[in-house]
Amino acid sequence: MAILQNILNVIDEGIHVIDKNGFTILYNKAMGELEGMQAEDVVGQKFLSVFPDLNHQTSTLLQVLTSEKPILDQSQTYMNRQKKKIMTINSTIPLYVNNEKIGAVEIAKNITRIKELSDEIMRLQQTITQPVYHGKHHIRSYSFEDLKGQSPTFQKAIKLAKRAAKSSSSVLIYGETGTGKELFVQGIHYASRRSSNPFIAQNCAAFPESLLESLLFGTSKGSFTGAVDRPGIFEQANGGTILLDEINSMGLQLQAKLLRVLQEGYVRRVGGLKDIPVDVRIIATTNEDPQFILQHGKIRKDLYYRLNVVNILIPPLRDRKEDIEGLTDYFIAKYNSQLKLSVTGMDSECLDAFMNYP
DSSP: OHHHHHHHTTOSSEEEEEETTSBEEEEOHHHHHHHTOOHHHHTTSBHHHHOTTOOTTTOHHHHHHHHOOOEEEEEEEEEOTTSOEEEEEEEEEEEEETTEEEEEEEEEEEOHHHHHHHHHHHHHHHHHTSOOEETTEEOOOOOGGGOOOOSHHHHHHHHHHHHHHTSOOOEEEEOOTTSOHHHHHHHHHHTSTTTTSOEEEEETTSSOHHHHHHHHHOBOTTSSTTOOOBOOHHHHTTTSEEEEETGGGSOHHHHHHHHHHHHHSEEOOBTOOOOEEOOOEEEEEESSOHHHHHHTTSSOHHHHHHHTTEEEEOOOGGGOGGGHHHHHHHHHHHHHHHHTOOOOOOOHHHHHHHHHOO
16 A cells, blocks of 8 residues: 555645545545645545535535546635645546445546636636727737738638628638638628627637636636636627637537537526526637548537538648748838838748748
8 A cells, every 4th residue: 555655646636545434545645735734644534534624515525435426527626724725627436346335536636727827818808808908009900901812722711701701600710820810710800790899719729628618608606616706708709709719629518518509699607597698709710620620529510510601711821832922022021110121022042942841
């Protein structure tokens, strides 16, 4: 058992194991750091004597020990022994030997810092849904005039985007990283009837699914310890447009909830009971081929067809090399102005290097 304890102490996740009678038999260093305790204070002790604020209803370990049903990826916010508020994502499962229940194990990951960052992002996003000005100038936004390129494939994408701006349909945009997907999305928003309402972009790959759900749909006070009433992105963007970037990174369970919002036109905050009507246009982007993510189960078929009303492919620069010279001239002029320089054009060797770069 001592060897096992030493092995568990080098693992980043917190691990707490109790036997079938509710006594702790394993408690690693990471869990002790989370809860502000030492293993010697916990191992061998009755669980409820060490954690008197918990009971059979509030402790996931004791719930699983009784029900023998796993509880996976559950958010928990609580005060540790040092009265510091922490937030974890826990998975708790029953343990068996020869089909006989011998206890339960809880694996906890500390996401306190991630939660603090997500709260700050939500606060900032609430701020940017209001008109923001810097002196006499409005915050930077992009329109179709900012899209530079004359190649047929690029102009076809712009033409489709301009048509999409005149409708209220959902849009799915595919383009490799760096092709300018958000510029197209903003172009659609600011050319649409929603242009005076909020535009909010959310990268679906930036957060774990449980936190992304709170960001999108908001939280209701009491939904979990420490939760407050806070509107999500859908409420903040009401009347406007939401960009869901890298939709292929969103978990399938959350995709199902997103589909319900698109179909029914209302959101329900995490832990809430009230249905809140929202009028939001969704534009989703993916950096992988839509058919590929569909075939490989990275996006639900029903959500895919709901989003893919208008489909726009943004070609990479290697497929529209005729735009390279014009783009180079554009950037020379831009940085001449910013840096007070007077660069004029480029020599043929430089242009050849650009044209042959893969």
